[in-house]
Amino acid sequence: MLLASSHQAMLPNPLSPSTTLPSFLSAVRFHLTSPGLLIPVSFLILGLINNILYVVILSAALDLVGPTVPKALVLLFDVFPSFLIKLVAPYFIHRVGYGTRVVGCVLLATSGMALIALSPSSVPVPHATGGESMWEAGKERVEGWLGRDPSPSRPPAAEVAVKLLGIAFASVSSGVGELSFLALTSFYGQSALAGWASGTGAAGLVGAGAYVTATTTWGYSVRSSLIGFSFLPLLMLGAYFGLLPEKPGGVGEEGYAPVRASEETGEETEEVEEDERRDEGAGSLGRTDEGKVDDDRAAGGFVANLRRAQRLVVP
Amino acid sequence: MIPLFLVYMAEYTINQGVTPTVLYPLKETPFHHYRDFYPTYGALYQLGVFISRSSLPFVRIQSLYIPSLLQWGNFVLLVLQAVYFTIIPSVWIVFLVIFWEGLLGGIVYISTFRRIGEEVPPAEREFSLAATTVSDAAGISLASLVGMVVETRLCKWQVDRGRDWCRRL
Numbered sequence: 001m002l003l004a005s006s007h008q009a010m011l012p013n014p015l016s017p018s019t020t021l022p023s024f025l026s027a028v029r030f031h032l033t034s035p036g037l038l039i040p041v042s043f044l045i046l047g048l049i050n051n052i053l054y055v056v057i058l059s060a061a062l063d064l065v066g067p068t069v070p071k072a073l074v075l076l077f078d079v080f081p082s083f084l085i086k087l088v089a090p091y092f093i094h095r096v097g098y099g100t101r102v103v104g105c106v107l108l109a110t111s112g113m114a115l116i117a118l119s120p121s122s123v124p125v126p127h128a129t130g131g132e133s134m135w136e137a138g139k140e141r142v143e144g145w146l147g148r149d150p151s152p153s154r155p156p157a158a159e160v161a162v163k164l165l166g167i168a169f170a171s172v173s174s175g176v177g178e179l180s181f182l183a184l185t186s187f188y189g190q191s192a193l194a195g196w197a198s199g200t201g202a203a204g205l206v207g208a209g210a211y212v213t214a215t216t217t218w219g220y221s222v223r224s225s226l227i228g229f230s231f232l233p234l235l236m237l238g239a240y241f242g243l244l245p246e247k248p249g250g251v252g253e254e255g256y257a258p259v260r261a262s263e264e265t266g267e268e269t270e271e272v273e274e275d276e277r278r279d280e281g282a283g284s285l286g287r288t289d290e291g292k293v294d295d296d297r298a299a300g301g302f303v304a305n306l307r308r309a310q311r312l313v314v315p
Numbered sequence: 316m317i318p319l320f321l322v323y324m325a326e327y328t329i330n331q332g333v334t335p336t337v338l339y340p341l342k343e344t345p346f347h348h349y350r351d352f353y354p355t356y357g358a359l360y361q362l363g364v365f366i367s368r369s370s371l372p373f374v375r376i377q378s379l380y381i382p383s384l385l386q387w388g389n390f391v392l393l394v395l396q397a398v399y400f401t402i403i404p405s406v407w408i409v410f411l412v413i414f415w416e417g418l419l420g421g422i423v424y425i426s427t428f429r430r431i432g433e434e435v436p437p438a439e440r441e442f443s444l445a446a447t448t449v450s451d452a453a454g455i456s457l458a459s460l461v462g463m464v465v466e467t468r469l470c471k472w473q474v475d476r477g478r479d480w481c482r483r484l
Contacts (some may be wrong), residue, residue, distance in 0.1 A: 020425065071464060075331075075459045080415065083452035090445040179445040186440035193432060194371035197425045201368030206363035308439055309446045313316045315379055 001191045004285035035245045036152055038190050043181065045239035047199025048206065049232050050177040054078075055207030056229050057116060057170040063215075063222050064121045077164045089179060091305055101180045102240045106233040108173035115166030117226035164259045166267030177236075180218050185248045316450035319378035322423040324461075325386040325452030329393055329416060330360060331458065332465030336397040336473060338480040339406045350484040352406075356413050363417020371425045379426055380420045389416045397469045400478065424451070 007201035010090065011261060019024035058078050063072060168273070178200075214225040324483075334356045335424040338349060376382070383466060389412060396409070403409055428444060437445045470481040 070463075072459060072463045078458075079452060079456045083449065084454045086449040086452045088446075090442055090449075093445070094442070173450075175359065179448045182448055183445040184440040185428075186432060186437075186444055190371070190429065193425070193428055194369075195429070197371055197421070198365075199371040201361075201365035201421055205358075205365050208357070208361070261474055305442055305446070308442060310449055312431070312443055315316075315318065315427070 013140050036191065038243050038245055039102045040191040042243035043185065043188070043195035044199035044241045045235060045243070046177070046181050047196040048203050049236040049239070050174055050181065050208040051104070051200045051203030051246055052210070053113070053232055054170055054174040055203060056113055056211045056226070057109070057167060059211045059227050060207065060222050061116050061167045064116060065160050065163050067153070074164070074167065078171050081168045081171040085172050085175040086179050089176060093176070093180070098180060098184060099241070102236065103178060105173045105177045106236055110230060112166040112169030112173065113230055115169065116163050117223045118160055118165070120161060121223070148219050166216070193308045237280055275311040281287045317385040318448050319427050319447065320450040320454040321383040321421055322386045323451040324391045324458045325383070326416060326420045327455050327458030328462045328465060329390050331389065331462030333393045333397055333469065334413065335408055335466055335484070336469040336481045337393055343397055344406045349480050353484070355450065359410055359414045360417040363414040364421045365420025367418040368425055370422070371429060374422065376426050377432070378421060379423060382423045386416065386419045389419070394469070398472060
């Protein structure tokens with residue numbers, strides 16, 4: 001095993017005389033599935049999807065409420081729920097395991113999408129027909145957002161409220177996602193943070209572009225585009241549960257790649273790892289030796305966290 | 316948290332409040348309509364953010380406050396341009412400024428979280444990373460309120476002085 005791993009640690013060289021096709025393919029597979037690549041790639045996907053959903057849902061909702069609704073109101077429902085959840089959640093969300101959180105985020109974002117796509121919408125949405133270019137239609141949309149559209153129809157308040165609720169769901173989902181995944185990077189090293197940051201940056205470019213492409217270049221209605229985009233949360237599930245390796249034993253440990261315990265030692269190790277994961281999740285409350293938390297500890301933990309937050313305010 | 320908050324507030328106030336009013340006569344620009352400015356500014360900004368946010372393995376800055384100050388400098392510069400119009404002679408320079416704005420925003424984001432990962436004791440890292448995310452949300456929230464006021468007033472200022480481009484979007 002040791003021999004094989006030291007041999008496979010070299011990047012595959014197809015021109016070397018000792019290379020055979022099976023050894024080459026096995027070296028490629030080794031590197032493609034190594035934590036060194038999987039960790040940043042999965043965080044990149046998580047960052048990308050977490051923020052793309054947010055951008056797409058916002059764009060769709062802006063279109064569906066129409067230009068009579070002040071853009072500021074829509075944006076407020078878009079940022080304020082995220083702000084509130086990020087403010088309070090770090091103090092209690094450690095009780096919720098990361099897997100549960102990812103599923104929760106996906107459900108919230110999908111519900112937000114559903115609320116916006118499937119609820120009644122009486123505002124006629126301008127999108128490209130035959131000869132109109134993507135650019136023209138995009139500009140019409142921008143014009144609407146800046147509140148300068150001349151004669152829009154005013155949608156009923158209940159309809160707008162439902163769309164705003166959908167945006168709020170998406171906002172909370174993205175807020176919980178960001179604080180959770182950033183916290184998760186503390187277990188995987190700097191490459192995780194690099195992947196996450198790059199993904200969130202790409203989401204800004206890709207998200208807006210994807211939405212405009214779907215609704216104008218390809219001519220799908222806002223509703224159909226949203227329903228089409230509803231596969232995106234699955235990618236998040238896939239990246240977290242499928243791609244991301246198990247947490248390394250310590251915090252921010254680098255060096256040895258973790259052994260794929262699930263394949264080699266079976267059930268018992270997996271359960272131990274799950275417990276470790278949960279215990280490490282409780283780390284910020286102050287670990288007792290048993291890894292349990294009682295109420296007195298909990299109160300001390302909350303105050304301790306407040307003090308930690310205080311120290312973070314001015315770096 | 317404070318530098319992240321400051322940068323995001325400056326950034327989003329610029330994007331929502333100021334750039335819709337930083338316009339030039341069309342013949343001096345590659346555009347055919349006044350409403351082309353805004354999406355282009357947005358795209359340049361996002362490009363800057365993407366490039367800087369992807370630079371974690373390559374770029375390392377220690378100070379979080381200097382980029383924040385520079386970002387507010389951007390804000391002041393663009394407001395002055397919107398108000399006086401003679402500060403920045405060409406739209407191409409504005410493109411650069413907005414791209415630079417995106418670069419600054421991204422670099423503060425990654426530097427803040429990188430430094431938390433490096434300087435905070437391991438047991439506290441998880442909580443600290445999560446808790447700090449509130450600062451960019453706070454900056455954006457405040458900017459979304461302030462931006463609307465800034466945009467309205469800047470546009471009105473311009474229209475009162477004969478530059479009604481911001482109404483012709």
